[in-house]
Amino acid sequence: MYSADFDYHRARSLADAQRLLAAHPGAKLLAGGHSLIPLMKLRLAAPSAVIDIGRIPELRGISRSGDSIRIGALTTHAELAASADLQKSAAALAEAAGLVGDPAVRSRGTIGGNVAHADPASDLPTVLVALDARITAVGPKGERTISADDFFTGIMTTALADDEVVTAIAVPASVRGQGSAYVKFAHPASRYAVIGAAALVSIANNRCSGARVALGGLLPHASRVRSVEKALTGKPLDAAAIEAAAALAQADLGSNVAGDIYASAEYRTAMAPVYVKRAVAAAAARAGLA
Amino acid sequence: MKLSVSIQVNGRTYDREIEPRLLLVHFLRDSIALTGTKIGCDTSQCGACTVLLDDVAVKACTCLAAQADGCSVTTIEGLAPDGRLNALQEAFWTKHGLQCGFCTPGMIFAAQALLRVNGNPSPEQIRHALEGNLCRCTGYQNIVRSVQAAAAAGVR
Numbered sequence: 121m122y123s124a125d126f127d128y129h130r131a132r133s134l135a136d137a138q139r140l141l142a143a144h145p146g147a148k149l150l151a152g153g154h155s156l157i158p159l160m161k162l163r164l165a166a167p168s169a170v171i172d173i174g175r176i177p178e179l180r181g182i183s184r185s186g187d188s189i190r191i192g193a194l195t196t197h198a199e200l201a202a203s204a205d206l207q208k209s210a211a212a213l214a215e216a217a218g219l220v221g222d223p224a225v226r227s228r229g230t231i232g233g234n235v236a237h238a239d240p241a242s243d244l245p246t247v248l249v250a251l252d253a254r255i256t257a258v259g260p261k262g263e264r265t266i267s268a269d270d271f272f273t274g275i276m277t278t279a280l281a282d283d284e285v286v287t288a289i290a291v292p293a294s295v296r297g298q299g300s301a302y303v304k305f306a307h308p309a310s311r312y313a314v315i316g317a318a319a320l321v322s323i324a325n326n327r328c329s330g331a332r333v334a335l336g337g338l339l340p341h342a343s344r345v346r347s348v349e350k351a352l353t354g355k356p357l358d359a360a361a362i363e364a365a366a367a368l369a370q371a372d373l374g375s376n377v378a379g380d381i382y383a384s385a386e387y388r389t390a391m392a393p394v395y396v397k398r399a400v401a402a403a404a405a406r407a408g409l410a
Numbered sequence: 411m412k413l414s415v416s417i418q419v420n421g422r423t424y425d426r427e428i429e430p431r432l433l434l435v436h437f438l439r440d441s442i443a444l445t446g447t448k449i450g451c452d453t454s455q456c457g458a459c460t461v462l463l464d465d466v467a468v469k470a471c472t473c474l475a476a477q478a479d480g481c482s483v484t485t486i487e488g489l490a491p492d493g494r495l496n497a498l499q500e501a502f503w504t505k506h507g508l509q510c511g512f513c514t515p516g517m518i519f520a521a522q523a524l525l526r527v528n529g530n531p532s533p534e535q536i537r538h539a540l541e542g543n544l545c546r547c548t549g550y551q552n553i554v555r556s557v558q559a560a561a562a563a564g565v566r
Contacts, residue, residue: 121452122431122433123431124431125411125429125430125431126411126430126431127411127430128411128413128430128474128476130476130479150474150477153472153473153474153477154454154472157433157472157473157474158453158454158472160431161452161453170430172474172476172477174477221454221542222457222541222542222543223467223520223523223524223539223541223542224454224457224460224467224468224469224520224523224542225454225469225472225542227466227467227468228468228469228472228473309455310455311541
Protein backbone atom coordinates (compact mmCIF):
# COMPACT_ATOMS: atom_id res chain seq x y z
CA MET A 121 0.00 0.00 0.00
CA TYR A 122 1.28 3.43 -0.87
CA SER A 123 0.52 6.50 1.17
CA ALA A 124 -0.39 9.77 -0.47
CA ASP A 125 2.59 11.71 -1.76
CA PHE A 126 4.54 13.84 0.71
CA ASP A 127 7.81 15.71 1.02
CA TYR A 128 10.43 14.24 3.32
CA HIS A 129 12.82 16.20 5.49
CA ARG A 130 15.34 14.80 7.94
CA ALA A 131 15.97 16.83 11.09
CA ARG A 132 19.52 16.73 12.42
CA SER A 133 18.80 18.32 15.78
CA LEU A 134 15.86 19.40 17.88
CA ALA A 135 16.35 22.99 16.71
CA ASP A 136 16.37 21.75 13.11
CA ALA A 137 13.10 19.86 13.73
CA GLN A 138 11.47 23.02 15.10
CA ARG A 139 12.70 25.05 12.14
CA LEU A 140 11.32 22.46 9.71
CA LEU A 141 7.98 22.35 11.57
CA ALA A 142 7.68 26.12 11.31
CA ALA A 143 8.57 26.04 7.61
CA HIS A 144 6.10 23.26 6.75
CA PRO A 145 2.72 23.80 8.36
CA GLY A 146 0.72 20.58 8.48
CA ALA A 147 3.84 18.43 8.57
CA LYS A 148 3.91 15.31 10.73
CA LEU A 149 6.87 14.15 12.78
CA LEU A 150 8.23 10.67 12.06
CA ALA A 151 10.22 8.75 14.67
CA GLY A 152 10.03 4.95 14.45
CA GLY A 153 7.09 5.22 12.09
CA HIS A 154 5.09 2.39 13.64
CA SER A 155 2.07 4.56 14.30
CA LEU A 156 2.33 7.15 11.53
CA ILE A 157 3.25 4.96 8.55
CA PRO A 158 0.27 2.57 9.01
CA LEU A 159 -2.07 5.58 9.24
CA MET A 160 -0.58 7.08 6.10
CA LYS A 161 -0.77 3.78 4.20
CA LEU A 162 -4.46 3.54 5.07
CA ARG A 163 -4.75 7.22 4.02
CA LEU A 164 -6.24 8.09 7.36
CA ALA A 165 -3.43 10.65 7.45
CA ALA A 166 -2.07 12.45 4.42
CA PRO A 167 0.39 15.08 5.60
CA SER A 168 1.99 17.23 2.92
CA ALA A 169 5.36 16.80 4.60
CA VAL A 170 7.02 14.36 6.96
CA ILE A 171 9.88 15.46 9.21
CA ASP A 172 12.04 12.54 10.25
CA ILE A 173 13.30 13.10 13.80
CA GLY A 174 14.46 9.49 14.18
CA ARG A 175 18.17 10.28 14.19
CA ILE A 176 18.35 13.13 16.69
CA PRO A 177 20.80 11.87 19.32
CA GLU A 178 19.65 14.26 22.06
CA LEU A 179 16.21 12.60 22.11
CA ARG A 180 17.52 9.14 22.99
CA GLY A 181 18.21 7.35 26.22
CA ILE A 182 17.06 6.68 29.76
CA SER A 183 18.65 8.54 32.67
CA ARG A 184 18.06 9.29 36.34
CA SER A 185 17.42 12.85 37.38
CA GLY A 186 16.78 13.02 41.10
CA ASP A 187 13.80 10.91 42.07
CA SER A 188 12.49 10.60 38.54
CA ILE A 189 13.55 8.66 35.47
CA ARG A 190 13.86 10.68 32.29
CA ILE A 191 13.15 8.84 29.07
CA GLY A 192 14.11 10.46 25.77
CA ALA A 193 11.26 10.55 23.26
CA LEU A 194 13.11 8.34 20.77
CA THR A 195 13.63 5.51 23.26
CA THR A 196 12.19 2.33 21.74
CA HIS A 197 9.81 -0.11 23.40
CA ALA A 198 12.60 -2.70 23.32
CA GLU A 199 14.90 -0.32 25.22
CA LEU A 200 12.18 0.43 27.78
CA ALA A 201 11.53 -3.28 28.33
CA ALA A 202 15.25 -4.02 28.75
CA SER A 203 16.03 -1.12 31.10
CA ALA A 204 17.13 -2.43 34.51
CA ASP A 205 16.31 0.94 36.07
CA LEU A 206 12.72 0.86 34.77
CA GLN A 207 12.29 -2.81 35.69
CA LYS A 208 13.23 -1.93 39.25
CA SER A 209 11.70 1.53 39.70
CA ALA A 210 8.86 1.77 37.18
CA ALA A 211 8.07 -1.89 36.71
CA ALA A 212 4.71 -1.33 35.00
CA LEU A 213 6.33 0.66 32.22
CA ALA A 214 9.00 -1.93 31.43
CA GLU A 215 6.33 -4.61 31.62
CA ALA A 216 3.95 -2.79 29.27
CA ALA A 217 6.70 -1.97 26.77
CA GLY A 218 7.56 -5.67 26.58
CA LEU A 219 3.95 -6.44 25.66
CA VAL A 220 3.68 -3.95 22.78
CA GLY A 221 3.21 -5.63 19.39
CA ASP A 222 6.03 -8.07 18.73
CA PRO A 223 9.84 -7.90 18.83
CA ALA A 224 10.23 -6.19 15.44
CA VAL A 225 7.63 -3.58 16.35
CA ARG A 226 9.27 -3.00 19.75
CA SER A 227 12.63 -2.42 18.07
CA ARG A 228 11.24 0.46 15.99
CA GLY A 229 8.36 2.03 17.90
CA THR A 230 9.25 4.85 20.29
CA ILE A 231 7.68 6.15 23.49
CA GLY A 232 7.46 9.70 22.12
CA GLY A 233 5.69 8.57 18.98
CA ASN A 234 3.43 6.37 21.03
CA VAL A 235 2.20 9.16 23.30
CA ALA A 236 1.89 11.71 20.50
CA HIS A 237 -0.17 9.22 18.47
CA ALA A 238 -2.41 8.45 21.49
CA ASP A 239 -4.08 5.35 20.14
CA PRO A 240 -6.82 4.45 22.62
CA ALA A 241 -5.81 0.76 22.42
CA SER A 242 -2.14 1.45 23.09
CA ASP A 243 -0.39 0.21 26.24
CA LEU A 244 1.98 2.96 27.32
CA PRO A 245 -0.56 5.78 27.88
CA THR A 246 -2.41 3.66 30.45
CA VAL A 247 0.80 3.06 32.38
CA LEU A 248 1.94 6.68 32.11
CA VAL A 249 -1.36 7.89 33.56
CA ALA A 250 -1.11 5.40 36.45
CA LEU A 251 2.52 6.32 37.17
CA ASP A 252 1.80 10.07 37.11
CA ALA A 253 4.28 10.60 34.28
CA ARG A 254 5.04 14.02 32.87
CA ILE A 255 5.50 14.69 29.20
CA THR A 256 7.90 17.41 28.09
CA ALA A 257 7.34 19.18 24.79
CA VAL A 258 9.20 21.97 23.06
CA GLY A 259 7.53 24.57 20.84
CA PRO A 260 8.12 28.10 19.57
CA LYS A 261 7.17 29.46 23.00
CA GLY A 262 9.66 27.25 24.77
CA GLU A 263 9.44 24.10 26.81
CA ARG A 264 6.47 22.94 28.85
CA THR A 265 5.60 19.90 30.89
CA ILE A 266 2.19 18.25 30.79
CA SER A 267 0.98 15.62 33.23
CA ALA A 268 -0.15 12.36 31.59
CA ASP A 269 -3.57 12.94 33.21
CA ASP A 270 -3.98 16.10 31.12
CA PHE A 271 -2.02 15.00 28.05
CA PHE A 272 -4.44 12.40 26.64
CA THR A 273 -7.67 14.14 25.71
CA GLY A 274 -9.48 11.90 23.23
CA ILE A 275 -9.18 9.29 20.51
CA MET A 276 -5.75 9.95 18.96
CA THR A 277 -5.94 13.43 20.45
CA THR A 278 -3.57 15.04 22.91
CA ALA A 279 -2.88 18.40 24.53
CA LEU A 280 0.10 18.77 22.19
CA ALA A 281 0.05 21.74 19.79
CA ASP A 282 0.85 21.26 16.09
CA ASP A 283 4.17 23.06 16.47
CA GLU A 284 5.36 21.18 19.54
CA VAL A 285 7.78 18.25 19.68
CA VAL A 286 7.67 15.69 22.49
CA THR A 287 11.22 15.53 23.83
CA ALA A 288 11.02 13.40 26.96
CA ILE A 289 8.79 11.55 29.36
CA ALA A 290 9.60 11.55 33.07
CA VAL A 291 8.28 8.90 35.45
CA PRO A 292 8.71 9.07 39.23
CA ALA A 293 10.97 6.29 40.47
CA SER A 294 9.09 4.08 42.89
CA VAL A 295 10.22 4.20 46.49
CA ARG A 296 10.24 1.55 49.20
CA GLY A 297 6.71 0.27 49.76
CA GLN A 298 5.56 1.15 46.24
CA GLY A 299 4.90 -1.22 43.38
CA SER A 300 3.41 -0.98 39.91
CA ALA A 301 2.11 -3.44 37.34
CA TYR A 302 0.41 -3.59 33.95
CA VAL A 303 -1.76 -6.42 32.69
CA LYS A 304 -3.59 -6.61 29.42
CA PHE A 305 -6.09 -8.55 27.43
CA ALA A 306 -4.35 -8.43 24.07
CA HIS A 307 -6.12 -8.69 20.74
CA PRO A 308 -4.84 -12.00 19.35
CA ALA A 309 -3.77 -10.60 15.95
CA SER A 310 -2.74 -7.01 16.51
CA ARG A 311 -1.62 -7.37 20.17
CA TYR A 312 -3.31 -4.02 20.87
CA ALA A 313 -5.02 -3.81 24.25
CA VAL A 314 -8.67 -4.85 24.27
CA ILE A 315 -8.33 -3.97 27.95
CA GLY A 316 -5.18 -2.67 29.62
CA ALA A 317 -4.99 -2.05 33.35
CA ALA A 318 -2.14 -0.31 35.18
CA ALA A 319 -1.77 0.17 38.91
CA LEU A 320 0.64 1.94 41.22
CA VAL A 321 0.12 1.23 44.92
CA SER A 322 1.90 2.40 48.05
CA ILE A 323 1.82 0.31 51.19
CA ALA A 324 2.55 1.57 54.70
CA ASN A 325 1.86 -0.34 57.93
CA ASN A 326 0.27 -3.14 55.89
CA ARG A 327 -2.35 -0.83 54.45
CA CYS A 328 -2.67 0.90 51.11
CA SER A 329 -1.59 4.49 51.64
CA GLY A 330 -2.22 5.55 48.07
CA ALA A 331 -3.20 4.12 44.70
CA ARG A 332 -3.34 5.25 41.10
CA VAL A 333 -5.18 2.90 38.78
CA ALA A 334 -5.80 3.48 35.06
CA LEU A 335 -7.63 1.67 32.31
CA GLY A 336 -7.00 1.82 28.58
CA GLY A 337 -8.07 -0.03 25.46
CA LEU A 338 -11.77 0.38 26.07
CA LEU A 339 -12.03 4.15 26.54
CA PRO A 340 -11.40 7.07 24.16
CA HIS A 341 -8.19 7.68 26.10
CA ALA A 342 -6.40 6.14 29.07
CA SER A 343 -8.12 7.29 32.24
CA ARG A 344 -7.92 6.76 35.97
CA VAL A 345 -10.63 4.81 37.75
CA ARG A 346 -10.87 7.05 40.78
CA SER A 347 -13.54 5.08 42.63
CA VAL A 348 -11.19 2.11 42.65
CA GLU A 349 -8.29 4.25 43.89
CA LYS A 350 -10.42 5.69 46.67
CA ALA A 351 -11.73 2.30 47.73
CA LEU A 352 -8.23 0.85 47.94
CA THR A 353 -6.80 3.64 50.05
CA GLY A 354 -6.60 2.81 53.72
CA LYS A 355 -7.38 -0.88 53.22
CA PRO A 356 -5.13 -3.88 53.77
CA LEU A 357 -4.56 -5.14 50.21
CA ASP A 358 -5.92 -8.65 50.62
CA ALA A 359 -7.75 -10.47 47.85
CA ALA A 360 -11.21 -9.52 49.12
CA ALA A 361 -10.43 -5.81 49.42
CA ILE A 362 -8.84 -5.72 45.96
CA GLU A 363 -11.78 -7.52 44.39
CA ALA A 364 -14.33 -5.24 46.05
CA ALA A 365 -12.46 -2.11 44.94
CA ALA A 366 -11.89 -3.41 41.40
CA ALA A 367 -15.62 -3.98 40.96
CA LEU A 368 -16.11 -0.20 41.19
CA ALA A 369 -14.26 0.23 37.87
CA GLN A 370 -17.52 -0.41 36.05
CA ALA A 371 -19.10 2.67 37.59
CA ASP A 372 -16.09 4.81 36.61
CA LEU A 373 -16.29 3.57 33.02
CA GLY A 374 -19.94 4.56 32.72
CA SER A 375 -21.16 4.68 29.15
CA ASN A 376 -17.82 5.74 27.62
CA VAL A 377 -16.75 2.22 26.67
CA ALA A 378 -16.26 1.52 22.97
CA GLY A 379 -16.86 -1.93 21.52
CA ASP A 380 -15.92 -3.46 18.21
CA ILE A 381 -16.40 -6.66 16.22
CA TYR A 382 -13.95 -8.48 18.49
CA ALA A 383 -15.24 -7.42 21.91
CA SER A 384 -18.49 -5.58 22.63
CA ALA A 385 -18.70 -2.65 25.02
CA GLU A 386 -20.72 -4.82 27.42
CA TYR A 387 -18.10 -7.56 27.39
CA ARG A 388 -15.23 -5.11 27.92
CA THR A 389 -17.09 -3.43 30.76
CA ALA A 390 -17.71 -6.80 32.40
CA MET A 391 -14.05 -7.83 32.03
CA ALA A 392 -12.52 -4.54 33.18
CA PRO A 393 -12.73 -5.30 36.94
CA VAL A 394 -10.95 -8.62 36.36
CA TYR A 395 -7.95 -6.85 34.82
CA VAL A 396 -8.01 -4.07 37.40
CA LYS A 397 -7.95 -6.72 40.12
CA ARG A 398 -4.96 -8.49 38.54
CA ALA A 399 -3.03 -5.25 38.05
CA VAL A 400 -3.61 -4.09 41.63
CA ALA A 401 -2.73 -7.51 43.06
CA ALA A 402 0.50 -7.64 41.03
CA ALA A 403 1.42 -4.08 42.03
CA ALA A 404 0.70 -4.85 45.70
CA ALA A 405 2.89 -7.95 45.54
CA ARG A 406 5.74 -5.83 44.16
CA ALA A 407 5.18 -3.15 46.79
CA GLY A 408 5.56 -5.82 49.45
CA LEU A 409 8.84 -6.94 47.94
CA ALA A 410 10.29 -3.48 47.52
CA MET B 411 9.70 15.38 -4.45
CA LYS B 412 12.52 13.06 -5.41
CA LEU B 413 14.95 11.89 -2.81
CA SER B 414 18.44 10.44 -3.25
CA VAL B 415 19.14 7.51 -0.98
CA SER B 416 22.11 5.24 -0.60
CA ILE B 417 21.29 1.92 1.04
CA GLN B 418 23.67 -0.97 1.50
CA VAL B 419 21.90 -4.28 0.89
CA ASN B 420 23.70 -7.55 1.51
CA GLY B 421 27.03 -5.74 1.36
CA ARG B 422 26.40 -3.89 -1.91
CA THR B 423 25.56 -0.18 -2.02
CA TYR B 424 22.56 0.91 -4.08
CA ASP B 425 22.13 4.61 -4.91
CA ARG B 426 18.62 5.41 -6.10
CA GLU B 427 16.30 8.34 -6.67
CA ILE B 428 13.05 7.52 -4.89
CA GLU B 429 9.71 9.01 -3.95
CA PRO B 430 9.63 9.68 -0.19
CA ARG B 431 6.61 7.41 0.18
CA LEU B 432 8.51 4.37 -1.12
CA LEU B 433 8.51 1.67 1.56
CA LEU B 434 11.67 -0.27 2.30
CA VAL B 435 9.96 -3.49 1.17
CA HIS B 436 9.16 -1.95 -2.22
CA PHE B 437 12.68 -0.60 -2.51
CA LEU B 438 14.00 -4.13 -2.01
CA ARG B 439 11.52 -5.89 -4.28
CA ASP B 440 10.90 -3.29 -7.00
CA SER B 441 13.85 -0.90 -7.06
CA ILE B 442 16.62 -3.46 -6.73
CA ALA B 443 14.73 -6.65 -7.66
CA LEU B 444 15.40 -8.68 -4.52
CA THR B 445 12.08 -10.50 -4.24
CA GLY B 446 13.04 -12.89 -1.45
CA THR B 447 11.46 -10.46 1.02
CA LYS B 448 7.70 -11.02 0.89
CA ILE B 449 4.71 -8.76 1.35
CA GLY B 450 2.01 -10.49 3.37
CA CYS B 451 -0.46 -8.42 5.36
CA ASP B 452 1.21 -5.07 4.62
CA THR B 453 0.06 -3.91 8.09
CA SER B 454 3.06 -4.96 10.24
CA GLN B 455 1.27 -7.96 11.70
CA CYS B 456 2.41 -11.00 9.68
CA GLY B 457 6.18 -10.50 9.60
CA ALA B 458 6.68 -11.86 6.06
CA CYS B 459 8.63 -8.70 5.17
CA THR B 460 11.05 -8.93 8.12
CA VAL B 461 14.65 -8.02 7.24
CA LEU B 462 17.65 -6.88 9.24
CA LEU B 463 18.17 -3.11 9.30
CA ASP B 464 21.54 -2.31 10.86
CA ASP B 465 21.36 -5.81 12.38
CA VAL B 466 17.93 -5.29 13.96
CA ALA B 467 14.92 -7.30 12.72
CA VAL B 468 12.33 -4.86 11.34
CA LYS B 469 9.17 -5.10 9.28
CA ALA B 470 10.05 -3.58 5.93
CA CYS B 471 6.40 -2.77 5.16
CA THR B 472 6.39 -0.26 8.01
CA CYS B 473 9.66 1.47 7.25
CA LEU B 474 10.26 4.12 4.61
CA ALA B 475 13.19 3.50 2.31
CA ALA B 476 14.20 7.05 3.30
CA GLN B 477 14.55 5.88 6.91
CA ALA B 478 17.07 3.27 5.75
CA ASP B 479 19.20 5.84 3.90
CA GLY B 480 22.83 5.29 4.85
CA CYS B 481 21.97 2.06 6.65
CA SER B 482 22.79 -1.56 6.04
CA VAL B 483 20.06 -4.08 5.19
CA THR B 484 20.28 -7.86 5.12
CA THR B 485 17.69 -9.79 3.14
CA ILE B 486 17.26 -13.53 2.74
CA GLU B 487 19.34 -13.38 -0.45
CA GLY B 488 22.24 -12.15 1.66
CA LEU B 489 22.34 -15.29 3.77
CA ALA B 490 23.20 -17.65 0.95
CA PRO B 491 25.11 -15.56 -1.59
CA ASP B 492 26.73 -18.55 -3.23
CA GLY B 493 23.58 -20.68 -3.07
CA ARG B 494 24.69 -22.59 0.00
CA LEU B 495 22.24 -22.34 2.90
CA ASN B 496 23.56 -20.96 6.16
CA ALA B 497 23.17 -23.00 9.35
CA LEU B 498 19.85 -21.41 10.32
CA GLN B 499 18.38 -22.00 6.86
CA GLU B 500 19.76 -25.54 6.95
CA ALA B 501 17.94 -26.14 10.26
CA PHE B 502 14.63 -25.00 8.71
CA TRP B 503 15.34 -27.37 5.79
CA THR B 504 16.18 -30.43 7.87
CA LYS B 505 13.41 -29.92 10.44
CA HIS B 506 10.72 -29.16 7.82
CA GLY B 507 10.23 -25.67 9.25
CA LEU B 508 8.48 -24.59 6.06
CA GLN B 509 5.85 -25.76 3.65
CA CYS B 510 4.94 -23.06 1.12
CA GLY B 511 7.90 -20.97 2.23
CA PHE B 512 6.21 -17.57 2.04
CA CYS B 513 6.75 -16.73 5.73
CA THR B 514 10.22 -18.29 5.85
CA PRO B 515 12.45 -15.29 5.09
CA GLY B 516 10.72 -13.35 7.86
CA MET B 517 10.83 -16.33 10.22
CA ILE B 518 14.56 -16.71 9.59
CA PHE B 519 15.29 -13.10 10.56
CA ALA B 520 13.00 -13.18 13.61
CA ALA B 521 14.76 -16.38 14.70
CA GLN B 522 18.14 -14.83 13.99
CA ALA B 523 17.27 -11.82 16.16
CA LEU B 524 16.33 -14.19 19.01
CA LEU B 525 19.44 -16.36 18.74
CA ARG B 526 21.70 -13.30 18.86
CA VAL B 527 20.48 -12.48 22.36
CA ASN B 528 19.58 -15.97 23.56
CA GLY B 529 21.68 -18.85 22.29
CA ASN B 530 19.68 -21.52 24.07
CA PRO B 531 16.01 -20.52 23.96
CA SER B 532 13.20 -22.63 25.39
CA PRO B 533 10.29 -23.54 23.09
CA GLU B 534 8.22 -20.94 24.93
CA GLN B 535 10.85 -18.24 24.38
CA ILE B 536 10.99 -19.18 20.69
CA ARG B 537 7.22 -18.86 20.38
CA HIS B 538 7.30 -15.49 22.14
CA ALA B 539 10.08 -14.23 19.85
CA LEU B 540 8.21 -15.37 16.73
CA GLU B 541 4.94 -13.81 17.87
CA GLY B 542 5.08 -11.23 15.09
CA ASN B 543 5.49 -13.79 12.32
CA LEU B 544 2.51 -15.70 11.01
CA CYS B 545 2.66 -19.07 9.24
CA ARG B 546 -0.44 -20.51 7.66
CA CYS B 547 1.01 -23.94 6.80
CA THR B 548 3.14 -25.54 9.45
CA GLY B 549 1.20 -25.06 12.64
CA TYR B 550 4.51 -23.71 14.00
CA GLN B 551 5.67 -26.99 15.61
CA ASN B 552 8.42 -27.59 13.09
CA ILE B 553 9.42 -23.95 13.05
CA VAL B 554 10.06 -24.13 16.79
CA ARG B 555 12.02 -27.37 16.26
CA SER B 556 14.02 -25.70 13.50
CA VAL B 557 15.05 -22.84 15.76
CA GLN B 558 15.94 -25.30 18.52
CA ALA B 559 18.06 -27.26 16.05
CA ALA B 560 19.77 -24.08 14.89
CA ALA B 561 20.55 -23.16 18.50
CA ALA B 562 21.93 -26.64 19.11
CA ALA B 563 24.09 -26.26 15.99
CA GLY B 564 25.58 -23.11 17.51
CA VAL B 565 23.79 -20.43 15.44
CA ARG B 566 24.09 -17.06 17.21
